Amino acid sequence: MGSKLTSRSTDYSKWYNELVVKADLAENSAVRGCMVIKPYGYAIWEKMQNELDKMFKETGHENAYFPLFVPKSLFEAEEKNAEGFAKECAVVTHYRLKTDPDNPGKLIVDPNAKLEEELVVRPTSEAIIWNTYRGWVQSYRDLPIKVNQWANVVRWEMRTRLFLRTAEFLWQEGHTAHATKQEALEETLQMQEVYADFAENFMAMPVVKGVKSESERFAGADDTYTIEALMQDGKALQAGTSHFLGQNFAKAFDVKYTSKEGKQEHVWSTSWGVSTRLIGGLIMTHSDDLGLVLPPKLAPIQVAIVPIYRTEEQLEAISVKVNEISSQLKAKGISVKFDDRDTYKPGWKFAEYELKGVPVRVAIGARDLENGTLEIARRDTLEKKSYQQEEAVEVIEALLHEIQENLLTKALGYRKEHTTVVDSFEEFKEVIENKGGFVSAHWDGTEETEDKIKEITKATIRCIPLDTKEEEGVCVFTGKPSNKRVLFAKAY
Amino acid sequence: MGSKLTSRSTDYSKWYNELVVKADLAENSAVRGCMVIKPYGYAIWEKMQNELDKMFKETGHENAYFPLFVPKSLFEAEEKNAEGFAKECAVVTHYRLKTDPDNPGKLIVDPNAKLEEELVVRPTSEAIIWNTYRGWVQSYRDLPIKVNQWANVVRWEMRTRLFLRTAEFLWQEGHTAHATKQEALEETLQMQEVYADFAENFMAMPVVKGVKSESERFAGADDTYTIEALMQDGKALQAGTSHFLGQNFAKAFDVKYTSKEGKQEHVWSTSWGVSTRLIGGLIMTHSDDLGLVLPPKLAPIQVAIVPIYRTEEQLEAISVKVNEISSQLKAKGISVKFDDRDTYKPGWKFAEYELKGVPVRVAIGARDLENGTLEIARRDTLEKKSYQQEEAVEVIEALLHEIQENLLTKALGYRKEHTTVVDSFEEFKEVIENKGGFVSAHWDGTEETEDKIKEITKATIRCIPLDTKEEEGVCVFTGKPSNKRVLFAKAY
Ligand SMILES: [Zn+2]
Ligand SMILES: [Zn+2]
Numbered sequence: 004m005g006s007k008l009t010s011r012s013t014d015y016s017k018w019y020n021e022l023v024v025k026a027d028l029a030e031n032s033a034v035r036g037c038m039v040i041k042p043y044g045y046a047i048w049e050k051m052q053n054e055l056d057k058m059f060k061e062t063g064h065e066n067a068y069f070p071l072f073v074p075k076s077l078f079e080a081e082e083k084n085a086e087g088f089a090k091e092c093a094v095v096t097h098y099r100l101k102t103d104p105d106n107p108g109k110l111i112v113d114p115n116a117k118l119e120e121e122l123v124v125r126p127t128s129e130a131i132i133w134n135t136y137r138g139w140v141q142s143y144r145d146l147p148i149k150v151n152q153w154a155n156v157v158r159w160e161m162r163t164r165l166f167l168r169t170a171e172f173l174w175q176e177g178h179t180a181h182a183t184k185q186e187a188l189e190e191t192l193q194m195q196e197v198y199a200d201f202a203e204n205f206m207a208m209p210v211v212k213g214v215k216s217e218s219e220r221f222a223g224a225d226d227t228y229t230i231e232a233l234m235q236d237g238k239a240l241q242a243g244t245s246h247f248l249g250q251n252f253a254k255a256f257d258v259k260y261t262s263k264e265g266k267q268e269h270v271w272s273t274s275w276g277v278s279t280r281l282i283g284g285l286i287m288t289h290s291d292d293l294g295l296v297l298p299p300k301l302a303p304i305q306v307a308i309v310p311i312y313r314t315e316e317q318l319e320a321i322s323v324k325v326n327e328i329s330s331q332l333k334a335k336g337i338s339v340k341f342d343d344r345d346t347y348k349p350g351w352k353f354a355e356y357e358l359k360g361v362p363v364r365v366a367i368g369a370r371d372l373e374n375g376t377l378e379i380a381r382r383d384t385l386e387k388k389s390y391q392q393e394e395a396v397e398v399i400e401a402l403l404h405e406i407q408e409n410l411l412t413k414a415l416g417y418r419k420e421h422t423t424v425v426d427s428f429e430e431f432k433e434v435i436e437n438k439g440g441f442v443s444a445h446w447d448g449t450e451e452t453e454d455k456i457k458e459i460t461k462a463t464i465r466c467i468p469l470d471t472k473e474e475e476g477v478c479v480f481t482g483k484p485s486n487k488r489v490l491f492a493k494a495y
Numbered sequence: 496m497g498s499k500l501t502s503r504s505t506d507y508s509k510w511y512n513e514l515v516v517k518a519d520l521a522e523n524s525a526v527r528g529c530m531v532i533k534p535y536g537y538a539i540w541e542k543m544q545n546e547l548d549k550m551f552k553e554t555g556h557e558n559a560y561f562p563l564f565v566p567k568s569l570f571e572a573e574e575k576n577a578e579g580f581a582k583e584c585a586v587v588t589h590y591r592l593k594t595d596p597d598n599p600g601k602l603i604v605d606p607n608a609k610l611e612e613e614l615v616v617r618p619t620s621e622a623i624i625w626n627t628y629r630g631w632v633q634s635y636r637d638l639p640i641k642v643n644q645w646a647n648v649v650r651w652e653m654r655t656r657l658f659l660r661t662a663e664f665l666w667q668e669g670h671t672a673h674a675t676k677q678e679a680l681e682e683t684l685q686m687q688e689v690y691a692d693f694a695e696n697f698m699a700m701p702v703v704k705g706v707k708s709e710s711e712r713f714a715g716a717d718d719t720y721t722i723e724a725l726m727q728d729g730k731a732l733q734a735g736t737s738h739f740l741g742q743n744f745a746k747a748f749d750v751k752y753t754s755k756e757g758k759q760e761h762v763w764s765t766s767w768g769v770s771t772r773l774i775g776g777l778i779m780t781h782s783d784d785l786g787l788v789l790p791p792k793l794a795p796i797q798v799a800i801v802p803i804y805r806t807e808e809q810l811e812a813i814s815v816k817v818n819e820i821s822s823q824l825k826a827k828g829i830s831v832k833f834d835d836r837d838t839y840k841p842g843w844k845f846a847e848y849e850l851k852g853v854p855v856r857v858a859i860g861a862r863d864l865e866n867g868t869l870e871i872a873r874r875d876t877l878e879k880k881s882y883q884q885e886e887a888v889e890v891i892e893a894l895l896h897e898i899q900e901n902l903l904t905k906a907l908g909y910r911k912e913h914t915t916v917v918d919s920f921e922e923f924k925e926v927i928e929n930k931g932g933f934v935s936a937h938w939d940g941t942e943e944t945e946d947k948i949k950e951i952t953k954a955t956i957r958c959i960p961l962d963t964k965e966e967e968g969v970c971v972f973t974g975k976p977s978n979k980r981v982l983f984a985k986a987y
Contacts, residue, residue, distance in 0.1 A: 032627065033569055034562045034614065039627050042557035042642060049558065065534035066541065070526045071616075071647055071663050072585075075592070077525055079602045089592040093564075094604050095616065096588045098651040100567070100581040110571045112586050112613055121604055122526065124563075124587065124616075135524065135531050144838055150534060155563055155647065159590040171563050346636055 087222020213466025237439020579714020705958025729931020787852025
């Protein structure tokens with residue numbers, strides 16, 4: 004626990020870093036840029052994994068596992084992809100350590116154990132997977148392949164932040180192979196939709212679905228579809244991407260199939276992923292100056308119950324009542340923690356569950372026993388109210404539902420307030436600088452303009468929203484003609 | 496599918512390798528010693544993970560995640576552990592690739608991106624975890640820590656075999672910290688028991704619980720507890736280990752706590768793990784010359800239903816019936832696959848499900864519809880029988896239960912037959928050479944004798960069984976006094 008959090012208005016970035024550590028979600032490790040995900044943080048990731056995995060399986064995907072290492076010669080086969088990731092690759096060059104002859108008890112890399120070919124620690128797995136798929140695909144009957152992998156990946160980032168950008172992170176990466184362009188395109192969009200559904204209905208984090216401009220595309224993709232969320236400091240977070248890879252990897256790795264008509268064709272492909280970065284998004288979307296606020300659907304503990312007592316007898320009597328209520332809640336699939344530790348005081352526990360974002364906190368004291376009452380507090384609004392014990396289960400169940408909805412509504416409201424339509428560059432700069440959030444503006448479609456806007460304002464094109472309307476206009480920067488608005492923001 | 500499997504009696508090792516590949520479990524990859532776990536093989540791993548994870552949580556453990564990389568200086572801190580793994584470590588030395596100036600489109604390791612300190616790809620995580628625990632433990636109130644991690648690890652093995660020994664493998668590693676020696680010992684034994692329970696009750700693979708001799712101990716442990724299984728070729732497989740680490744890592748990483756009495760004490764610890772190697776054990780325990788035999792509790796598909804039809808109308812009528820039965824089975828939590836592909840013939844499908852070890856196969860044809868019957872075949876005994884459709888659900892449910900039991904009984908029988916008590920070295924050699932299996936013999940307790948026996952017979956001490964009896968005797972090799980028998984075998 005320790006001292007209070009820095010407030011968001013004082014220093015948003017500091018607030019975030021402190022919160023992640025104090026709420027026991029994660030911490031920095033002895034390895035530069037790599038984090039330790041602590042049990043409470045990992046429990047959120049497990050909840051996310053469970054839901055996503057179900058959604059992937061319902062849409063016909065299976066899990067598999069491919070090697071951590073990619074031989075350099077395979078890694079470089081798809082040139083754009085290789086070029087995109089080369090600068091941040093951890094490289095294994097040796098396969099043995101030996102005792103340091105000059106330093107007993109210390110080890111050195113054994114110079115005689117140099118690999119013939121260096122191995123890249125996967126920053127993403129297209130190369131190793133497409134090299135494998137070549138052996139899996141002969142005929143149209145072998146298609147589609149719809150495989151997902153839960154794995155760790157490494158990208159040697161220079162500036163790292165817990166969850167948001169780390170050298171090693173956990174993610175899932177789907178890699179599918181299709182007979183036709185149409186089918187691959189549908190898959191790409193379907194997975195973007197799955198991600199958007201998950202973000203809104205589980206994380207209570209609204210997202211804009213769109214497509215990336217060329218300069219923000221995944222290296223090796225023909226098109227990158229994205230879901231973009233808005234954080235409370237007005238910065239955008241790219242929360243998940245789904246790539247239409249065309250035939251790029253099939254060509255690089257020579258993956259062909261014989262069609263029904265007996266023709267040899269290159270396969271079409273997609274890849275899509277979300278990572279532990281989502282936890283960063285979850286934190287920044289809902290939490291406040293007292294700590295985490297977690298949507299009930301992803302909260303490791305949904306209800307914390309704190310007894311308030313003086314004597315052992317009181318605690319026993321309270322425990323009987325609490326166990327009754329707990330088992331009813333558990334029977335409804337609600338996770339409950341009865342915190343009867345005698346090493347901490349109730350006030351300390353209240354603050355602890357606030358900090359940890361437990362959606363509902365129940366307090367029950369000796370007087371409550373006499374009155375048949377208990378106190379229920381909700382984390383999102385901090386409201387507290389006394390209820391009859393008989394209605395507790397029903398009230399809590401309804402409350403969890405309500406909190407989930409309220410968080411989404413609130414986040415939608417924030418995003419609406421912080422999405423500004425602008426038609427001049429003066430206004431553009433003013434909004435980005437002072438108000439923050441998404442700026443909807445016309446753009447002439449060139450990378451040059453994109454770059455210049457970024458240089459001046461630090462804002463980038465987050466996406467061209469899928470639901471953007473055809474609309475005659477002029478580029479906010481160059482005045483050249485434009486037929487639709489795109490979404491700009493500063494981003495994580 | 497392709498051609499028939501090599502039989503076990505012809506070449507057991509070849510049979511295994513072919514089976515793993517033909518049954519679509521795994522294959523070798525472009526990375527030396529690393530495998531690709533294919534969807535069907537991974538589905539078995541997921542089933543194992545689910546059950547084990549439940550058992551870990553029921554015994555009070557939480558999951559977390561620690562970095563893939565271990566800085567060399569941390570890796571070498573616990574000297575015995577470091578020494579034990581140094582010879583098989585993949586080492587990251589650089590963090591960037593760059594374009595090869597002599598070879599456009601190719602990449603080379605950027606010599607300017609050499610790490611100041613090399614990073615070892617974790618072969619096991621004690622070092623990085625105990626370095627982290629130092630920050631987590633101050634007082635007795637912070638103990639115990641009972642954390643598990645699901646992760647990939649890398650050990651640069653020279654001779655690899657799919658699942659049994661691979662350079663990269665998937666596993667779980669539990670790492671616990673305790674205030675007292677007693678508590679750590681209890682944890683060590685508890686986790687050995689959890690593994691034994693899982694092996695017998697889910698994998699239908701009987702195991703001997705025992706403790707390792709000093710020479711077979713985990714590097715850095717005070718004691719290694721093991722579960723040892725017996726494969727059909729008479730070789731033993733170490734299936735899981737639970738290590739009592741004493742205060743070795745706490746001392747190496749200076750992890751101390753303040754006791755209730757205000758004294759500074761080093762923490763006691765355990766670690767324990769099972770890996771994708773279990774899949775190799777599962778395969779070798781039950782499978783036969785026709786392919787895999789999977790215990791129902793871990794089979795990704797428990798029931799495969801194959802329609803036999805000539806006309807579309809027949810298929811439609813069959814499908815109606817099958818869907819009815821399927822949904823009843825699914826309601827009971829039984830996984831069913833209705834294989835109505837028209838690209839393959841029924842005979843091909845029968846062979847396919849045999850090869851893939853699906854416990855129960857149902858065939859239903861046009862004549863069955865008239866008679867209200869269907870055919871049910873069980874994979875373990877290959878028996879087929881006709882039943883009334885109304886009794887199908889009940890019969891299948893009972894059959895799955897029976898197959899699970901039968902596999903364990905059969906494996907127990909095999910082990911009993913192949914556990915031989917010997918009292919002379921002649922007999923020892925003869926049994927190891929010709930009959931195989933476990934040999935129960937007296938041993939004088941010295942590493943020297945152990946080494947010599949291994950040199951001559953290739954058999955090693957698998958364990959000193961926990962239930963071994965005090966018994967006066969003489970070492971089978973040296974004739975020196977011994978007070979208990981230990982278990983020898985050739986091993987994977
Ligand atoms: Zn080609
Ligand atoms: Zn110390």
